[in-house]
Amino acid sequence: MQKYPTATTGRNKMAPGKFFRTVELPEQKPDGDGGLFPAVLSPIALNTDVASELTLSDFEEAIKAHKPWLESLLQKRGAILFRGFPVNTTSDFNDVVEAFGFPEAFYVGGRAPRTQVFGRVYTTNEAPPDKTIPFHHEMAYVPDYPSKLFFFCEVEPGAGGETPIVLSHIIYDKMKEKHPEFVAKLEEHGLIYTKIMTDDNQQHSFTGSGWKSAYMTDDKKVAEERAAKQGTKLEWMGDSVKTITVMPGVRIDKGSQRKTWFNSLANSYGGPANPELYDENRSIEFGNGEPLSDAAMADCLRILEEECVAVPWKKGDVMLVNNLMVLHSRRPLLKPPRRVLVSLCK
Structure with a gap:
């Protein structure tokens, strides 16, 4: 006999509180609106001894x-964060994504090496797992970005490998308070993202996608057409290509009417405040061509770390992220293995 309430009984839908319960974790932080970030949901059992059913x-x-x-x-x-639900395999995760019914967002123009695993499920960034991936909104460097992200922990890390998240409007507010001129330029001019892509993937880099992978073609003309739809100009350099994209650095989340720090500043800037990210094949500057302030970027990186939440992954975890509201990153894996997968949605 089923020990869990079903979501529907006859024609009457059960209240969410009859199936989902809110859980508090030590890593959560106040969201400024009376709640905790992120929300954490687990299932309710009529008999707590039979949760496995x-x-x-x-x-x-x-x-x-x-x-x-x-x-x-x-x-x-x-x-x-959905924790404690029976999501065990890639197929299970795909079914969960499908249950939400959001349209799929395709990774055209994406900068990270990524492979389809099953259905709508892909690998997350394939850069070496011992490397940090800085904070970013997914595909903030193109106009057709996903609005929602699903992450799934298939293999729980031995240690490390968290996916920290942070509310973007908090970063905007704190940066505007500390560096109003920097934020004013960001809002007025936007950002120029420049990157040189080879024809194959560079697995050592978290932005190492080759142009054939990024634009899903080996035809330069097709790549140009697909890049143009993303507002990106391509300049060919033999088998490599320079991509140039001008995008806003701040957007408005229509749901909350808040301004969000919607950009890839932290994972594109390789100046004195973040020298380990220096890459001669990648650059970022204000849309008017001015260089970024190193002092402002140092504070930005610090604020992101201070405000973020990093919940250690557990096997079966599914995390749904509003890409307009939340930046995410990846901490180095300290003890393998780890397998976290992703699905992008509109």
Whole structure:
């Protein structure tokens, strides 16, 4: 006999509180609006001794029945961590993504080496796992960016390898308070992202996608057409290409009407405040051609770390992120193995 309440009983939908319970974790932080960031949900069992009897179908049914409530929670909190649900395989994760019903966002123009695993599920950044990936909004350097991200922990890390997240409007507010001139230039001029891509992937780099992989073609003309749709200019250099894109550095989250730090400054800047990221094949500057302030970038990197939340992954975790509201990063893996997968949605 099923020990969990189903999401629907006859024609009457059960309240979310009959299936999902809110959990508090020590890593969470106040979101400034009376809640904790991120939201953490676990299943409710009628008998707590039989939690293992919850099925994937139960979870999918609850998602479909309570999607408006879950979307509202996502808009309020920026991210939801689902913990303790029976999501064990890549196929399970794909089914969870499908249950939400969001359209798929394709990784055209993406800068990270990434491989399709199953259905709508892809590897996360394939750069060496002992390397840090700085904070960013996914694909902030193109106009057709995903609005939602799903992460799934298939193999729990031995140590390290967290995916820190941070509320973007907090970064904007703190940077505007400390560096108003820098933020004014960012809002007025936007940013110029420049990168030289080879024809094959450079697996040692977290922005090492080759142009064939990024534009999903080995035809230069097709690559140019796809890049143009992303607002990117290509300048060919033999088998390599220089990509040049001008994009806003700040956007407005329509749901909250807040300005967000929607950019890839932290993972594109390789100046004195972040010399380990220096790469002669990659640069970023204000849209009017002015260089970035090293002092402002030093404070930006510090604020991102101070304000972020890094919940250690557990096997089966699914994290849903509002890409407009939240930046994410990756900490170095200290003790292998680790396998975290991703699905991008509109």
